[in-house]
Amino acid sequence: MVIIENKTYDEITIGMSASLERxxxxxxxxxxxxxxxxxxxxxxxxxxxxxxxVVGHGMWGGSLLSALLGNELPGAGxxxxxxxxxxxxxxxxxxxVTATITVTAKNDADKTVFFDCLATNQKGETVFTGxxxxxxxxxxxxxxxxxxxxxxFRRGHHVFEDLVARCQKLRPVSVAxxxxxxxxxxxxPLEAAAQNLIDPILVGPKDKIEATAAQYGLDVSNCxxxxxxxxxxxxxxxxxxxxxxxxxxxxxxxxxxxxxxxEVARKxxxxxxxxxxxxxxxxxxxxxxxxxxxxxxAVNIYPTLEDKVxxxxxxxxxxxxxxxxxxxxxxxxxxxTVYPKIxxxxxxxxxxxxxxxxxxxxxxxxxPLAFDNAVSEEAAKIKKIVSPVAGKADILLVPxxxxxxxxxxxxxxxxxxxxxxxxxxxxxxxxxxxRADSAKARLASCAVAVLFARAREANLTIAAQ
Numbered sequence: 001m002v003i004i005e006n007k008t009y010d011e012i013t014i015g016m017s018a019s020l021e022r023x024x025x026x027x028x029x030x031x032x033x034x035x036x037x038x039x040x041x042x043x044x045x046x047x048x049x050x051x052x053x054v055v056g057h058g059m060w061g062g063s064l065l066s067a068l069l070g071n072e073l074p075g076a077g078x079x080x081x082x083x084x085x086x087x088x089x090x091x092x093x094x095x096x097v098t099a100t101i102t103v104t105a106k107n108d109a110d111k112t113v114f115f116d117c118l119a120t121n122q123k124g125e126t127v128f129t130g131x132x133x134x135x136x137x138x139x140x141x142x143x144x145x146x147x148x149x150x151x152x153f154r155r156g157h158h159v160f161e162d163l164v165a166r167c168q169k170l171r172p173v174s175v176a177x178x179x180x181x182x183x184x185x186x187x188x189p190l191e192a193a194a195q196n197l198i199d200p201i202l203v204g205p206k207d208k209i210e211a212t213a214a215q216y217g218l219d220v221s222n223c224x225x226x227x228x229x230x231x232x233x234x235x236x237x238x239x240x241x242x243x244x245x246x247x248x249x250x251x252x253x254x255x256x257x258x259x260x261x262x263e264v265a266r267k268x269x270x271x272x273x274x275x276x277x278x279x280x281x282x283x284x285x286x287x288x289x290x291x292x293x294x295x296x297x298a299v300n301i302y303p304t305l306e307d308k309v310x311x312x313x314x315x316x317x318x319x320x321x322x323x324x325x326x327x328x329x330x331x332x333x334x335x336x337t338v339y340p341k342i343x344x345x346x347x348x349x350x351x352x353x354x355x356x357x358x359x360x361x362x363x364x365x366x367x368p369l370a371f372d373n374a375v376s377e378e379a380a381k382i383k384k385i386v387s388p389v390a391g392k393a394d395i396l397l398v399p400x401x402x403x404x405x406x407x408x409x410x411x412x413x414x415x416x417x418x419x420x421x422x423x424x425x426x427x428x429x430x431x432x433x434x435r436a437d438s439a440k441a442r443l444a445s446c447a448v449a450v451l452f453a454r455a456r457e458a459n460l461t462i463a464a465q
Contacts, residue, residue, distance in 0.1 A: 006075030077137025297404030331367025
């Protein structure tokens, strides 16, 4: 506990001074930029790799005077009246700045104190000079010095915005929305249509869809509505539209997931292919430097080794669509060594060997890896794991649905991640929305479906040629 006292106007004498020393760091620059909104490139390293002398904001140095006046001389109760600056040189990353204030005059009429201000760097060069005037406190105060909260920087959300922006150059895809009979399931596709991502086909009871639209002020006048009796028939019809090619994407509305997926999985009339159907979460995690794909957290409950081959290949194919050219795939388990009593470690080793033999293509695999060393290079280094994937994973293949679902939701609710999702492996991509999904997540899920559908269309065209 540190007890500090202020100096009242009557205690202050000409010549009194106070100083503090600070080293300019990248975090200082970032924090000041966030607080002030000043994003001048002078203060940041170019992402392109072009190097230049990074300098701090001029007023970062000026803010040191505020700390001196507010904390030390006069201290608590001080109110700024005026401040001037004359900047002599810039402050570069790593420079050590010493700021000093010295009392030069007092005004008894309004209890104003005047200070000469000087800042120098480690070379003895003058950074700035200036004059400050403050209203000094007239009451003595003693107080315990506050312990300020720690701050941590994270990148801003941008992945979903980038996905939607990529779709602006593409032709909208036709989407069969299965039973959109509540506000959330109807507003999402209408927003996607407004942004020219999709052409919605609303499959459900027409009177119920129109009543929902009227209740929530939504406009469905320009949408094609396929009138069916109930959710079971809606699932059957929406799948049929996708199977016939009238719709390029299937989207879940307000019916239960298993109702729709039952129709999707039917052998004769569904959307199955030779590959296992699986779900992929696309995660925008502010504390992680890359887009993170998690699979399978929604469809396959306890997948077999054979299932995992397809689940992983689906995720790799999606990563390519998202412009991750050679995705790094971490096969997760509780430990990072092969342990016979933990089946997922055996399967991880088998998957890696299958990739070596060309049975899984387009990605770099490693496993088993525990979650920490899959996403943290520091954790991998501590455990002496040498791997092209460890600490840099783009895809996380989880052991089962329970693990994946908990992981995705933990990232959403504890790490402020945004999550979009898509089901792959069928004839068309499938958007499985949740009641808890935000409008941004729903829009991003549509964008991913658009990108995947158009990429597959382009590949089929190339193959046909």
